[in-house]
Amino acid sequence: MIHVNQSLPCPTCNGNIQIDVKQLLEGTAFHCPNCMSVIRISTEAKDIIKNIKLPEGPGRSGGKK
Numbered sequence: 001m002i003h004v005n006q007s008l009p010c011p012t013c014n015g016n017i018q019i020d021v022k023q024l025l026e027g028t029a030f031h032c033p034n035c036m037s038v039i040r041i042s043t044e045a046k047d048i049i050k051n052i053k054l055p056e057g058p059g060r061s062g063g064k065k
């Protein structure tokens, strides 16, 4: 399964920022404990993620063309 608790390298001080991937994807901002830099996913990336559709089971899409 996917581990949602991960750490990212801080872009400012290169320290570890503990993040929850799920919250990050929901737009939650996370602070670096060392330098208080805020990281959050960009709106652009959020749109990209929103457009990702997980494959559904076979025969579920229905409607042939």
Ligand SMILES: [Zn+2]
Pocket: 010, 011, 012, 013, 014, 015, 032, 033, 034, 035, 036, 037
């Ligand atoms: Zn930092």
